[in-house]
Amino acid sequence: MKEKITEASISLFEQKGFSTTTIQDIADSIGATKGTFYYYFKSKEQLLKEIHLEYIIDLLKRQEAIVNDSTSNKEKLHAVIEMLISDIRKNGPRGRVFFREIRHLAEENIRIIKKERDRYRLNIESIIRSGIAAGEFKPNLRSDMVAFAVLGMANYSYNWFQPDGEVEPSELAAIYTSLVLGGIVKENGTPENH
Amino acid sequence: MKEKITEASISLFEQKGFSTTTIQDIADSIGATKGTFYYYFKSKEQLLKEIHLEYIIDLLKRQEAIVNDSTSNKEKLHAVIEMLISDIRKNGPRGRVFFREIRHLAEENIRIIKKERDRYRLNIESIIRSGIAAGEFKPNLRSDMVAFAVLGMANYSYNWFQPDGEVEPSELAAIYTSLVLGGIVKENGTPENH
Amino acid sequence: MKEKITEASISLFEQKGFSTTTIQDIADSIGATKGTFYYYFKSKEQLLKEIHLEYIIDLLKRQEAIVNDSTSNKEKLHAVIEMLISDIRKNGPRGRVFFREIRHLAEENIRIIKKERDRYRLNIESIIRSGIAAGEFKPNLRSDMVAFAVLGMANYSYNWFQPDGEVEPSELAAIYTSLVLGGIVKENGTPENH
Amino acid sequence: MKEKITEASISLFEQKGFSTTTIQDIADSIGATKGTFYYYFKSKEQLLKEIHLEYIIDLLKRQEAIVNDSTSNKEKLHAVIEMLISDIRKNGPRGRVFFREIRHLAEENIRIIKKERDRYRLNIESIIRSGIAAGEFKPNLRSDMVAFAVLGMANYSYNWFQPDGEVEPSELAAIYTSLVLGGIVKENGTPENH
DNA sequence: AATGAATGAGATTTCATTCAT
DNA sequence: GATGAATGAAATCTCATTCAT
Incomplete structure (x- = not known):
């Protein structure tokens, strides 16, 4: 019940x-x-809090499983994006509530949730930093801003992407990963995206 | 008053x-x-409607001035991103209200605003399409998804970017443009972005 | 239980x-x-009713034992005051509930309890009346008002008297009896209060 | 309104x-x-608070006017009792609410009201003390307990006394004053009370 | 003898809105 | 232009009580 x-x-x-x-x-x-x-x-707010906590805790757990994988940072980034986007089918509504309604939690609960949300973001930042260190990514990237860019892109898809439409989640994840990794400019000798 | x-x-x-x-x-x-x-x-909702309309109409006007410029599509994309981000300083609060509160408009007003918002997005999509046609961008891009990516990235910055912090708006715009155009992967012979 | x-x-x-x-x-x-x-x-009210009944029935029983004693009316009055006050230690909370919460009983139960409470008061009145008849008390007293005065005095002690404080219950009972019997005015030839 | x-x-x-x-x-x-x-x-409780404050402040003001009078302590005591009892006609309901419902105020407001209520009681105590010092009252009285007795007697009258009944308020006040001053015991040579 | 789930009626409070002045 | 009083509809939350197990 x-x-x-x-x-x-x-x-x-x-x-x-x-x-x-x-x-x-x-x-x-x-x-x-x-x-x-x-x-x-106990209250309407407590329900919202539980929704938030369940969502972010589950997401973090799965994200950290990916981060702890031994694959390359490119692959990690792909996996994180794919996880977020393919989650839309099952958890789209929960995700949208998570992104939109945090404001209605009590101060203290906002703090708790934001800490987890920040951890999620910092994990992405850390993939970028590792990739730079490993020579996979460009040396002068602002890893923090790149992380925000990835999050903005992926999160926004919760607002428009139809997982049962013409494009499959894994396809969108591939498109986004390709965009982040290789950009959109056509260049001579640009290798096929992944 | x-x-x-x-x-x-x-x-x-x-x-x-x-x-x-x-x-x-x-x-x-x-x-x-x-x-x-x-x-x-007349009502609380009418106030919200006016806030929304003023915001999107102004933004559209400025965006279409950029689109009608005779510069390259790369430059147009850069200009659009820069416009959005440097707007945070002056219109951040209005922008955040715009992104978050549309749901509280009456059905009919939502429709009106969404039409304008879509137009804004389609203008970006159209820059991408022109760029592909002009050979500036990769040939097989999904221009719609790329447009969503650009919007997600830029809009999300309204939630975290501090225009008076360490990074200047034009800097962030440059970083994001560079990301979209050239990606983050380090490659031999990759020319410096912009 | x-x-x-x-x-x-x-x-x-x-x-x-x-x-x-x-x-x-x-x-x-x-x-x-x-x-x-x-x-x-059966209900919250029934519990309250039982609390009230147990309290007043027990008190009445003990009071009537005193009244039926063959001592003087002065002594009876003293005994009744002493009984009430020394009851605070054991039954203070019950007494306070009795005095304060009768209003929350159903009409009919209020009637039942009030009848017993009145009987309690009338027993005091009757001590006064007997004392007058016996020449122990002043001839022109309003025995009803005196009874109310005694009750007010004694009942109010349930609100402030600390049976484990500096003054013993029997001491307070003595003070109150003395007050009622002999007043507070200093007079020549006034005998020591009992 | x-x-x-x-x-x-x-x-x-x-x-x-x-x-x-x-x-x-x-x-x-x-x-x-x-x-x-x-x-x-603002709330139901605030209304109750205002009722309490208005009541006790007015009562205190009138009581202190009496206390500052230059009459004897006997007369002061009489005046205080009379004031309380004759107030029943006009302020009986307010008084009953005051005596019964204080519990429903918030902790902090209870504290405020109790301080005033205590001041009211201490003023009576102080009449007793002055009377002892002036030789008007018996030397070994517990002025605190006597004050409680007077208050109990007078307050309780709010629960049963009908100001429009057979006995006038000033009559009851006289009866109670007489009781407190001279007691009820019939003695040879006892002068008429008051 | 005891419990946990469920309910329904109602309590306090909030708030957008109206309107006479 | 502006305000203060009033309202009505609804929202959150409480709680005594019932009942199947």
């Missing part, structure tokens, strides 16, 4: 936004009563 | 979000009363 | 008041669940 | 108790809406 409430809430938060979704909406959407909601959650 | 209300509202919407900001908050923040607000605006 | 619930409830009702204390509070305070509460009590 | 709300609330709080009285009850009883209530009061 708690699961059911959470799923229904994610779906509603995604469609209408957190503050526009009422407890009544949530209760109605699963055929229960408001009382039931409060039996499982 | 209408101007004053708008500015105060943008600042509050940015900090607390549209639905969490009350008319009372707005009135308080300019030392007026709620009645005054309703003298200048 | 019923006993345990009652004791815990008295303590909570005393601290937080009847309507502010929840069944959950009661259950928590004895490490049980709300279901358990309802196994032993 | 604020006045109207306050009066209506006092009457309801007296009849049903603070926590059992709803904002809806209050609004209904003056033919207004809940919104109106919240236009004038």
